[in-house]
Amino acid sequence: MTSANYTKDTTKFWQKREKARNNLDSKRASVSYSEKVSIAGRLQSEAKFLKTGRIVSPKSSPKPSET
Amino acid sequence: MGLREVLVTLNNLIESGVIKDYAIGGGYAVMFYDIPLSTYDLDVLVALSSEEDYHRLYQHFREKSCKIEDVYIYIHGMPVQFLPNYISPLFNTAIEEASEVEFGGIRSKFVNIEYLIVLLLTSFRLKDRIRIQSLLGKADGTRLLSIIQRFDNDQRQLYKRYNKILAET
Numbered sequence: 001m002t003s004a005n006y007t008k009d010t011t012k013f014w015q016k017r018e019k020a021r022n023n024l025d026s027k028r029a030s031v032s033y034s035e036k037v038s039i040a041g042r043l044q045s046e047a048k049f050l051k052t053g054r055i056v057s058p059k060s061s062p063k064p065s066e067t
Numbered sequence: 068m069g070l071r072e073v074l075v076t077l078n079n080l081i082e083s084g085v086i087k088d089y090a091i092g093g094g095y096a097v098m099f100y101d102i103p104l105s106t107y108d109l110d111v112l113v114a115l116s117s118e119e120d121y122h123r124l125y126q127h128f129r130e131k132s133c134k135i136e137d138v139y140i141y142i143h144g145m146p147v148q149f150l151p152n153y154i155s156p157l158f159n160t161a162i163e164e165a166s167e168v169e170f171g172g173i174r175s176k177f178v179n180i181e182y183l184i185v186l187l188l189t190s191f192r193l194k195d196r197i198r199i200q201s202l203l204g205k206a207d208g209t210r211l212l213s214i215i216q217r218f219d220n221d222q223r224q225l226y227k228r229y230n231k232i233l234a235e236t
Contacts, residue, residue, distance in 0.1 A: 010154055014190075017148065020137030021108070024146060028107055043105055046070045049170065050099045056174070057167035 072143040073109060074175045085127050088114035090165035090176040096183050102201045108146040114162050121151045157218045161186060181211040185218060188228045199232050
Protein backbone atom coordinates (compact mmCIF):
# COMPACT_ATOMS: atom_id res chain seq x y z
CA MET A 1 0.00 0.00 0.00
CA THR A 2 1.47 3.37 -0.95
CA SER A 3 1.59 6.28 1.45
CA ALA A 4 -1.06 8.04 -0.68
CA ASN A 5 -3.56 5.45 0.50
CA TYR A 6 -3.11 6.21 4.16
CA THR A 7 -5.91 8.07 5.87
CA LYS A 8 -4.51 11.45 6.77
CA ASP A 9 -7.01 12.55 9.39
CA THR A 10 -7.15 9.86 12.02
CA THR A 11 -8.79 11.97 14.73
CA LYS A 12 -12.31 10.76 13.96
CA PHE A 13 -11.09 7.16 13.76
CA TRP A 14 -9.56 7.33 17.26
CA GLN A 15 -12.46 9.30 18.75
CA LYS A 16 -14.86 6.57 17.63
CA ARG A 17 -12.62 3.90 19.13
CA GLU A 18 -12.10 5.74 22.40
CA LYS A 19 -15.87 6.13 22.78
CA ALA A 20 -16.39 2.43 22.00
CA ARG A 21 -13.73 1.42 24.52
CA ASN A 22 -15.31 3.60 27.21
CA ASN A 23 -18.70 2.03 26.47
CA LEU A 24 -17.17 -1.43 26.78
CA ASP A 25 -15.46 -0.52 30.07
CA SER A 26 -18.71 0.84 31.54
CA LYS A 27 -20.59 -2.21 30.37
CA ARG A 28 -18.00 -4.48 31.96
CA ALA A 29 -18.08 -2.50 35.21
CA SER A 30 -21.85 -2.79 35.49
CA VAL A 31 -22.13 -6.59 35.16
CA SER A 32 -23.12 -8.77 38.12
CA TYR A 33 -20.58 -10.07 40.63
CA SER A 34 -20.85 -13.62 39.31
CA GLU A 35 -20.23 -12.39 35.78
CA LYS A 36 -17.17 -10.45 36.98
CA VAL A 37 -15.84 -13.63 38.56
CA SER A 38 -16.44 -15.48 35.33
CA ILE A 39 -14.60 -12.78 33.32
CA ALA A 40 -11.69 -12.89 35.78
CA GLY A 41 -11.51 -16.69 35.38
CA ARG A 42 -11.51 -16.36 31.63
CA LEU A 43 -8.74 -13.76 31.73
CA GLN A 44 -6.65 -16.02 33.94
CA SER A 45 -7.07 -18.84 31.48
CA GLU A 46 -6.12 -16.51 28.56
CA ALA A 47 -2.99 -15.45 30.47
CA LYS A 48 -2.09 -19.13 30.96
CA PHE A 49 -2.62 -19.78 27.26
CA LEU A 50 -0.42 -16.79 26.31
CA LYS A 51 2.39 -18.20 28.45
CA THR A 52 2.51 -21.28 26.23
CA GLY A 53 3.41 -19.12 23.20
CA ARG A 54 6.84 -19.60 21.65
CA ILE A 55 8.33 -17.06 19.24
CA VAL A 56 9.32 -18.90 16.08
CA SER A 57 10.32 -16.07 13.72
CA PRO A 58 13.96 -15.10 14.18
CA LYS A 59 13.74 -11.59 12.68
CA SER A 60 11.93 -10.08 15.66
CA SER A 61 12.95 -9.61 19.26
CA PRO A 62 12.84 -12.78 21.31
CA LYS A 63 10.32 -13.07 24.11
CA PRO A 64 12.28 -11.75 27.13
CA SER A 65 11.63 -14.85 29.21
CA GLU A 66 13.27 -16.97 26.50
CA THR A 67 16.55 -15.02 26.45
CA MET B 68 -14.02 -20.69 23.80
CA GLY B 69 -11.38 -18.00 23.99
CA LEU B 70 -8.21 -16.62 22.51
CA ARG B 71 -7.18 -19.93 20.89
CA GLU B 72 -10.40 -20.05 18.86
CA VAL B 73 -10.07 -16.37 17.95
CA LEU B 74 -6.53 -16.96 16.62
CA VAL B 75 -7.83 -19.84 14.50
CA THR B 76 -10.55 -17.53 13.14
CA LEU B 77 -7.96 -14.85 12.33
CA ASN B 78 -5.80 -17.40 10.49
CA ASN B 79 -8.88 -18.48 8.53
CA LEU B 80 -9.43 -14.86 7.50
CA ILE B 81 -5.98 -14.89 5.83
CA GLU B 82 -6.62 -18.27 4.18
CA SER B 83 -9.94 -17.09 2.78
CA GLY B 84 -8.43 -13.81 1.55
CA VAL B 85 -10.56 -11.54 3.73
CA ILE B 86 -7.37 -10.01 5.18
CA LYS B 87 -3.77 -10.13 3.96
CA ASP B 88 -2.11 -10.39 7.36
CA TYR B 89 -2.60 -9.48 11.01
CA ALA B 90 -0.76 -8.97 14.27
CA ILE B 91 -2.09 -8.95 17.81
CA GLY B 92 -1.49 -5.66 19.60
CA GLY B 93 -2.90 -3.90 22.68
CA GLY B 94 -3.39 -5.50 26.07
CA TYR B 95 -3.09 -9.11 24.91
CA ALA B 96 0.31 -8.35 23.33
CA VAL B 97 1.38 -6.71 26.58
CA MET B 98 0.29 -9.86 28.45
CA PHE B 99 2.22 -12.00 25.98
CA TYR B 100 5.40 -10.20 26.98
CA ASP B 101 4.88 -11.41 30.56
CA ILE B 102 3.32 -8.26 31.97
CA PRO B 103 0.44 -9.23 34.26
CA LEU B 104 -2.55 -7.28 33.08
CA SER B 105 -6.29 -7.39 33.01
CA THR B 106 -7.60 -6.74 29.55
CA TYR B 107 -10.91 -7.59 28.03
CA ASP B 108 -10.86 -6.71 24.35
CA LEU B 109 -8.48 -7.89 21.67
CA ASP B 110 -6.78 -5.36 19.38
CA VAL B 111 -5.85 -6.81 16.00
CA LEU B 112 -3.84 -4.83 13.48
CA VAL B 113 -4.90 -5.98 10.02
CA ALA B 114 -3.26 -5.61 6.63
CA LEU B 115 -5.84 -4.84 3.97
CA SER B 116 -5.64 -3.75 0.36
CA SER B 117 -8.13 -0.92 0.64
CA GLU B 118 -10.62 0.83 2.90
CA GLU B 119 -13.39 -1.14 1.13
CA ASP B 120 -11.80 -4.33 2.44
CA TYR B 121 -12.26 -3.00 5.98
CA HIS B 122 -16.01 -2.78 5.40
CA ARG B 123 -15.92 -6.22 3.78
CA LEU B 124 -14.29 -7.57 6.93
CA TYR B 125 -17.22 -6.37 9.06
CA GLN B 126 -19.62 -7.69 6.43
CA HIS B 127 -17.92 -11.11 6.64
CA PHE B 128 -18.71 -11.33 10.36
CA ARG B 129 -22.17 -9.83 9.92
CA GLU B 130 -22.97 -12.68 7.51
CA LYS B 131 -21.76 -15.14 10.14
CA SER B 132 -24.26 -13.56 12.56
CA CYS B 133 -21.52 -12.37 14.92
CA LYS B 134 -22.60 -9.69 17.37
CA ILE B 135 -21.22 -6.29 16.36
CA GLU B 136 -21.32 -3.48 18.91
CA ASP B 137 -19.68 -0.11 18.25
CA VAL B 138 -16.37 -1.03 16.62
CA TYR B 139 -16.22 -4.45 18.29
CA ILE B 140 -16.92 -7.74 16.60
CA TYR B 141 -17.62 -10.51 19.12
CA ILE B 142 -15.65 -13.53 17.95
CA HIS B 143 -16.19 -16.59 20.15
CA GLY B 144 -17.54 -14.18 22.78
CA MET B 145 -14.44 -11.96 22.74
CA PRO B 146 -14.76 -8.30 21.72
CA VAL B 147 -12.27 -7.86 18.88
CA GLN B 148 -11.28 -4.51 17.44
CA PHE B 149 -9.64 -4.44 14.01
CA LEU B 150 -7.17 -1.63 13.36
CA PRO B 151 -6.47 -1.32 9.62
CA ASN B 152 -2.96 -0.76 8.30
CA TYR B 153 -4.01 2.14 6.07
CA ILE B 154 -4.66 4.32 9.11
CA SER B 155 -0.94 4.68 9.77
CA PRO B 156 2.39 3.58 8.24
CA LEU B 157 3.33 2.53 11.78
CA PHE B 158 0.53 -0.07 11.82
CA ASN B 159 1.64 -1.39 8.47
CA THR B 160 5.26 -1.90 9.54
CA ALA B 161 4.23 -3.25 12.94
CA ILE B 162 2.34 -6.03 11.12
CA GLU B 163 5.16 -6.68 8.64
CA GLU B 164 7.74 -6.97 11.41
CA ALA B 165 5.56 -8.80 13.94
CA SER B 166 6.86 -11.93 15.63
CA GLU B 167 5.45 -15.26 14.60
CA VAL B 168 4.32 -17.15 17.65
CA GLU B 169 3.26 -20.76 18.03
CA PHE B 170 0.73 -21.94 20.59
CA GLY B 171 0.67 -25.73 20.54
CA GLY B 172 0.17 -26.07 16.80
CA ILE B 173 -1.56 -22.73 16.23
CA ARG B 174 0.55 -20.07 14.55
CA SER B 175 -0.15 -16.41 15.15
CA LYS B 176 1.59 -13.05 14.94
CA PHE B 177 2.17 -10.61 17.77
CA VAL B 178 3.44 -7.06 17.43
CA ASN B 179 7.02 -7.10 18.68
CA ILE B 180 7.83 -5.40 21.94
CA GLU B 181 9.48 -2.26 20.51
CA TYR B 182 6.59 -1.61 18.08
CA LEU B 183 4.16 -2.28 20.90
CA ILE B 184 5.82 0.47 22.97
CA VAL B 185 5.71 2.90 20.03
CA LEU B 186 2.02 2.11 19.47
CA LEU B 187 1.40 2.83 23.16
CA LEU B 188 3.36 6.08 22.79
CA THR B 189 0.90 7.15 20.09
CA SER B 190 -2.18 6.57 22.28
CA PHE B 191 -0.42 7.63 25.52
CA ARG B 192 -3.32 7.36 27.95
CA LEU B 193 -2.53 6.80 31.64
CA LYS B 194 -2.85 3.02 31.28
CA ASP B 195 -0.61 3.14 28.20
CA ARG B 196 2.08 4.99 30.13
CA ILE B 197 1.95 2.37 32.89
CA ARG B 198 2.24 -0.41 30.28
CA ILE B 199 5.20 1.33 28.61
CA GLN B 200 7.02 1.54 31.93
CA SER B 201 6.57 -2.19 32.45
CA LEU B 202 7.69 -3.06 28.92
CA LEU B 203 10.74 -0.80 28.68
CA GLY B 204 13.03 -3.10 30.65
CA LYS B 205 12.33 -5.92 28.20
CA ALA B 206 12.88 -3.90 25.01
CA ASP B 207 15.95 -3.28 22.87
CA GLY B 208 16.59 0.45 23.44
CA THR B 209 18.49 1.02 20.18
CA ARG B 210 15.79 -0.63 18.11
CA LEU B 211 13.10 1.28 19.97
CA LEU B 212 14.76 4.64 19.31
CA SER B 213 15.18 3.81 15.64
CA ILE B 214 11.44 3.02 15.34
CA ILE B 215 10.55 6.22 17.19
CA GLN B 216 12.76 8.26 14.82
CA ARG B 217 11.29 6.53 11.79
CA PHE B 218 7.64 7.20 12.67
CA ASP B 219 7.86 10.46 14.62
CA ASN B 220 6.20 13.65 13.40
CA ASP B 221 7.79 17.07 12.86
CA GLN B 222 7.14 18.02 16.49
CA ARG B 223 8.99 14.87 17.63
CA GLN B 224 5.97 13.98 19.74
CA LEU B 225 6.88 10.31 20.18
CA TYR B 226 10.44 11.12 21.24
CA LYS B 227 9.21 13.71 23.75
CA ARG B 228 6.70 11.25 25.18
CA TYR B 229 9.40 8.57 25.39
CA ASN B 230 11.67 10.93 27.31
CA LYS B 231 8.80 11.87 29.61
CA ILE B 232 8.32 8.20 30.47
CA LEU B 233 12.06 7.75 31.05
CA ALA B 234 12.02 10.74 33.41
CA GLU B 235 9.09 9.21 35.34
CA THR B 236 10.69 5.76 35.57
